[in-house]
Amino acid sequence: MNHYLYDGTPEGLVSAIASILDSGDDPEQTVLAVQQNTLFEEGMLLRTDSALAEALFERLRLRAPDAVQTLWYFTMAETTELETSLLRYIALAFEHGDRVNGYLTHASVKAVVATARKAGRELHRMKGLLRFEQLRDGTWLARMEPDCNVIQPLARHFSRRLRAQEWFIYDAGRHSAAHWDGHALSFGTLEQFSRPELSAEEEAVQQLWQTFFKTIAIPERKNPRLQKSNMPAKYWKYLTEKQGE
Amino acid sequence: MGGRGALHSLPLFRLSSYIRCMELQEKITILSGAARYDASCASSGSNREGSAGGTGNTSQGGICHSWADDGRCISLLKILLSNDCRYDCAYCVNRSSNPVPRASFTAREVVDLTMEFYRRNYIEGLFLSSAVNVSPDHTMEAMVRVAEILRNEECFGGYIHLKIIPGSSPELVRRAGLVADRISVNIELPSSESLHRLAPQKKKEAILAPMKLIGAEAGVSLVERRKSRNAPRFAPAGQSTQMIIGASPETDLQILRLSQGLYRKMNLKRVYYSAFVPVNSDNRLPVLAAPPLLREHRLYQADWLLRFYGFSPEEILSDDAPNLDESFDPKTAWALRHPEFFPVEVNRASYATLLRVPGIGVVSAKRIIAARRFAPVTHEGMKKIGVVMKRAKYFITCSGRPFDKLDQQPARLRQSLLIGDGSEPKVPRQLVLPGMG
Structure with a gap:
């Protein structure tokens, strides 16, 4: 086995993968991990080279556009400890092109595709579960704490959907925010956050929604387990209809 | 319309008082409570870009926004315009002889709530439906107007599902199709005899005529749109219907044949099955301890087999055994009746053959075919792909190798499938609605 280390940044990871692929080492016989600076750490540190990372992306985009898409979702999941799988997945993507995503019987492909799917699933979920509240100044705010870093594609979704209102999406776990001003999207971070005052009507509309939510269920079919498996409790914190449970 | 600022005014609440809100709360309670027995909640099948100044678009795959206490997905504001009904259908909570509180929304109220x-x-x-008071056309006109206000005045680009009132005029059905994404006529009961008995004021012809018209209009619109991109869309997400299961004596075979006919001849997108919930006492209705949820679940599974797995109703059921097995899903039940078809060799079998294996669905069949181009698929590989091995293992070989040493004696096989491999007994009452997609 060849052992390599990188600095732990996303760019460092892609750049390390690029240099291993260039070195001619067999990816199936190579292990890549984050440098921990422990005494007995084994392996050679690969220096981060952003030009190298950029070039790898461009080559992969031409060879296997679906794999680039998978890679994009994979990074949203912010997983650590799958560097070796990612290295082998990208090597296979260069070898087989977009067919690589069908090679699910390969452990590394399976791990990368499953991780990417997890992020994709949560993005889809948040498109439904995100709740906007109207603030006193007439703008709208949605708060969330997703496992994956989905704010960018999520904000793009709402920029097409709720384009006639000015809104913010705030990821409370990552302190990151998206802003739509009615014309353009921007992203940033918020270190200090306090929830602004709500508009006068907001509470009344929320109550109407809570009433609807309660009465739309058929009492004879009550099924809290099914409800929870479709809508895990970790998302309830910001759900208007689940306040006070 | 155009020229709206970024900040919307709130017509509903500008004049609002506490009382106004209480009144709305009450209307929502009555009119969503009355709409909840309609199973359809799909928001899929339509793909509309929002307009520049408007609000809303639709997403091809549909999006669920919440899940109610019964576990069913909430995707649409599902509501009746009015529950004040002149019909007296035995099974319906809104029947005229039922002493329930009555309410009606104004068009503006529904529009504002939606926005x-x-x-x-x-x-x-x-999702807008309604009880019928003055006449079918009167109600249908009021419903269509709500949708037209949403589209034309509010520039609303989101999803609209309109229920078609049986007996509405063709002109109103056409107007509905031009503003809604999906329109549906409820067939209510699986045979005209049952319809006659339980809903004597509803006529089979009044239900089928708009269904046929919708199918024809949708076809014309498709042809027109091929010629010109600007030709109007007619109900782009297609039409669906719903029938009540367990309020009348039809067998599952009769029901599946009816569904197959609706899919083939009327070009329906979906048939929904709604387990009969006894909300009235009426001596024409059966007395049930609980809604037949398991039967409803099995019917959805069988419906899937018709639409995506290439099964015919006669393969699933026969005149000798006209009802679905409660213990086994319909595909497993078919497999148990056809030992000669198995084992299937997963590294050679065609897509259609793979689909016949219990535990292999549409997604995993496609994945098997993609994966075996790289290397033969092993038992371990089947698990990675996502095949439900606790069912599939009895019916497959991987490169000639069966899973362990399996006793494929039919009686023993039945037993293993029911209780698993001796560990904890499997609970067959796993009630998930696959119907919400």
């Missing part, structure tokens, strides 16, 4: 809920991302859009 306010949509802006907060509670919903994908509106």
Whole structure:
């Protein structure tokens, strides 16, 4: 086995993968991990080279556009400890092109595709579960704490959907925010956050929604387990209809 | 319309008082409570870009926004315009002889609720149905007007599902199709005899005529749109219907044959099955301890086999055994009756053959075919692909190798499938609605 280390940044990871692929080492016989600076750490540190990372992306985009898409979702999941799988997945993507995503019987492909799917699933979920509240100044705010870093594609979704209102999406776990001003999207971070005052009507509309939510269920079919498996409790914190449970 | 600022005015609440809100709360309670027995909640099948100044678009795959206490997905504001009904259908909570509180929304109230809920991302859009009071046309006209106000005045680009009132004029059905994404006529009961018995004021012809018209209009619109991109869309997400299961004596075979006919001849997108919930006492109705949820679940599974797995109703059921097995899903039941078909060799079998294996669905069949191009698929590989091995293992070989040493004696096989491999007994009452997609 060849052992390599990188600095732990996303760019460092892609750049390390690029240099291993260039070195001619067999990816199936190579292990890549984050440098921990422990005494007995084994392996050679690969220096981060952003030009190298950029070039790898461009080559992969031409060879296997679906794999680039998978890679994009994979990074949203912010997983650590799958560097070796990612290295082998990208090597296979260069070898087989977009067919690589069908090679699910390969452990590394399976791990990368499953991780990417997890992020994709949560993005889809948040498109439904995100709740906007109207603030006193007439703008709208949605708060969330997703496992994956989905704010960018999520904000793009709402920029097409709720384009006639000015809104913010705030990821409370990552302190990151998206802003739509009615014309353009921007992203940033918020270190200090306090929830602004709500508009006068907001509470009344929320109550109407809570009433609807309660009465739309058929009492004879009550099924809290099914409800929870479709809508895990970790998302309830910001759900208007689940306040006070 | 155009020229709206970024900040919307709130017509509903500008004049609002506490009383106004209480009144709305009450209307929502009555009119969503009355709409909840309609199973359809899909918001899929339509793909509309929002307009520049408007609010809302639709997403091809549909989006669920919440899950109610019964576990069913909430995607649309599902509501009746009115529950004040002149019909007296035995099974319906809104029947005229039922002493329930009655209410009606104004068009503006439904429009404002839809917009306010949509802006907060509670919903994908509106599902509007109604009881019939003055006449079918009177009600249908009021419903179509709600949708037209949403589209034309509010520039609403989200999803709209309109129920078609049986007996509405063709002109109103056409107007509905031009503003809604999906329209549906409920067939209510699986045979005209049952319809006659339980809903004597509804006529089979009044239900089938608009269904046929919708199918024809949708076909014309498709042809027109091929010629010109600007030709109007007619109900782009297609039409669906719903029938009540367990209020009348039809067998599952009769029901599946009816569904197959609706899919083939009327070009329906979906048939929904709604387990009969006894909301009235009426000596024409059966007395049930609980809604037949398991039967409803099995019917959805069988419906899937018709639409995506290439099964015919006669393969699933026969005149000798006209009802679905409660213990086994319909595909497993078919497999148990056809030992000669198995084992299937997963590294050679065609897509259609793989689909016949219990535990292999549409997704995993496609994945098997993609994966075996790289290397033969092993038992371990089948698990990675996502095949439900606790069912599939009895019916497959991987490169000639069966899973362990399996006793494939039919009686023993039945037993193993029911209770697993001796560990904990499997509970067959796993009630998930696959019907919400």
